[in-house]
Amino acid sequence: MNTSTETLARIRCHGGWLHRIRHHSSVLDCDMVFALFLPPAAENGDVPTLWWLSGLTCTDENFSSKAGAFRLAAKLGLAVICPDTSPRGTDLPGEHESYDFGSGAGFYVNATQAPWNAHYHMYDYVTKELPALVRALFPLSDAEAISGHSMGGHGALVCALRQPGRYASVSAFAPIAHPTGCPWGRKAFSGYLGDNEADWATYDACALIAEGRSKQPLFVDQGLADNFLAEQLMPDMLESVCQQHDHPLSLRRHEDYDHSYYFITSFIDDHLRYHARHLGLSPG
Amino acid sequence: MNTSTETLARIRCHGGWLHRIRHHSSVLDCDMVFALFLPPAAENGDVPTLWWLSGLTCTDENFSSKAGAFRLAAKLGLAVICPDTSPRGTDLPGEHESYDFGSGAGFYVNATQAPWNAHYHMYDYVTKELPALVRALFPLSDAEAISGHSMGGHGALVCALRQPGRYASVSAFAPIAHPTGCPWGRKAFSGYLGDNEADWATYDACALIAEGRSKQPLFVDQGLADNFLAEQLMPDMLESVCQQHDHPLSLRRHEDYDHSYYFITSFIDDHLRYHARHLGLSPG
Numbered sequence: 001m002n003t004s005t006e007t008l009a010r011i012r013c014h015g016g017w018l019h020r021i022r023h024h025s026s027v028l029d030c031d032m033v034f035a036l037f038l039p040p041a042a043e044n045g046d047v048p049t050l051w052w053l054s055g056l057t058c059t060d061e062n063f064s065s066k067a068g069a070f071r072l073a074a075k076l077g078l079a080v081i082c083p084d085t086s087p088r089g090t091d092l093p094g095e096h097e098s099y100d101f102g103s104g105a106g107f108y109v110n111a112t113q114a115p116w117n118a119h120y121h122m123y124d125y126v127t128k129e130l131p132a133l134v135r136a137l138f139p140l141s142d143a144e145a146i147s148g149h150s151m152g153g154h155g156a157l158v159c160a161l162r163q164p165g166r167y168a169s170v171s172a173f174a175p176i177a178h179p180t181g182c183p184w185g186r187k188a189f190s191g192y193l194g195d196n197e198a199d200w201a202t203y204d205a206c207a208l209i210a211e212g213r214s215k216q217p218l219f220v221d222q223g224l225a226d227n228f229l230a231e232q233l234m235p236d237m238l239e240s241v242c243q244q245h246d247h248p249l250s251l252r253r254h255e256d257y258d259h260s261y262y263f264i265t266s267f268i269d270d271h272l273r274y275h276a277r278h279l280g281l282s283p284g
Numbered sequence: 285m286n287t288s289t290e291t292l293a294r295i296r297c298h299g300g301w302l303h304r305i306r307h308h309s310s311v312l313d314c315d316m317v318f319a320l321f322l323p324p325a326a327e328n329g330d331v332p333t334l335w336w337l338s339g340l341t342c343t344d345e346n347f348s349s350k351a352g353a354f355r356l357a358a359k360l361g362l363a364v365i366c367p368d369t370s371p372r373g374t375d376l377p378g379e380h381e382s383y384d385f386g387s388g389a390g391f392y393v394n395a396t397q398a399p400w401n402a403h404y405h406m407y408d409y410v411t412k413e414l415p416a417l418v419r420a421l422f423p424l425s426d427a428e429a430i431s432g433h434s435m436g437g438h439g440a441l442v443c444a445l446r447q448p449g450r451y452a453s454v455s456a457f458a459p460i461a462h463p464t465g466c467p468w469g470r471k472a473f474s475g476y477l478g479d480n481e482a483d484w485a486t487y488d489a490c491a492l493i494a495e496g497r498s499k500q501p502l503f504v505d506q507g508l509a510d511n512f513l514a515e516q517l518m519p520d521m522l523e524s525v526c527q528q529h530d531h532p533l534s535l536r537r538h539e540d541y542d543h544s545y546y547f548i549t550s551f552i553d554d555h556l557r558y559h560a561r562h563l564g565l566s567p568g
Binding site for chain 1: 295296297298299302349350352354355507509538539540541542544545546547549550553
């Protein structure tokens, strides 16, 4: 594996270090940047990892700067990795024209349709290539948990449901819970995956729950003042599918909270503690 | 007093509410936006206020989105007000040309020189007009503390040192401690205050300490990997003036920390607890 990387920044934060790293991704065939927060405990040995998958329009920086997560992650001894949300530096037809498709909107799938299939393999990037790279470079154990927001909440649920046993725990903030049934998801999946909707189901949390391959508990927070609630996120559908298929779900609905990072920062500590518990860390 | 205002946003955060408010400022003769975080305790009565003065290029939004302060402020029962850093919507000659003078760089002084004296009265804005406005509109007690970063750290120190007894406590992150002796300050003060350096001293923390009007303790955090440390911030000068004039100072130097919000978020809880203690709040 080519582990040649460039450190863009190494920033002291809460006694740990926030790294911003550029590297060449083989599966995406472009250069990518990711952020990695290493807690102080990483100076004394390998630490477990929380994957954070971000939402539409985000880069590696949104969670780092706005979530307020590193205070508790430092205390818990949890590394946090924030990948970018799509291939970058490419210039496919229409790639940069809309906020919900193309750049900033990779949807954590492996595209099968031209021209997207030349680069848009975000599922393989976040589940294979990047994990191998960061473990080769940093003191990270094999233990992983995964979370994310909106498009990244969808990504977190799908990564976990497709790979039973891989992540110690999975959670999501305001996930796109049923992408094959909402405008954002249908636009993205038809573009990346083509017209056969049967292919789409392999990246749809509700469909994967119905399929029943995994029974891993899901922990989901959803704001009730979220502008995208009914049309794009569909938590009621998630809840109903979980009930129907006896899939363990803890879905918390929060009155007045919106879709922004002010919502995420309000509840991120609960998620960090949840993952720390499943990763066997002391509660901090 | 004209208290006509427009609520731009009202965002649920950590059980409290973050307000973004637009209003017409008489002392600045322009429309301004500020942010106010109200903790849950504000639902049951008046709460004390922490003023946060931001640094060069900032608006009311930087601290709100990046400091991670509202978690503990909510718990402590502390309101936080973030004013903007200069008049806005004006178009004076050269006002928007540099990051360290004019818009985004009001330096919390009352300008005496044309054309700046038509609008740039940020000292009166943050110490008089805005306090009166927010107390008229929101459940805030008279109790106040003040803090800030860089140019805003300078502002916080100067507001407190010029008004003995007003603020229960004052703190700063990486303040411009001796503006009359550094390039940022000399550029700003000569533009806003003119060529008579005697006038500058009334807005210089080190000069005010030497003058001895106030003996209020100062709590200052400074990162040692801060790019602006020696040339612009001059904490050694602050320390030496405090020693010379027997002014109480707690100056913490933090190895590896830079000038960014990653530094602020790492130590903001210490500042919030410091102010809460001086404001008589329970330690949270």
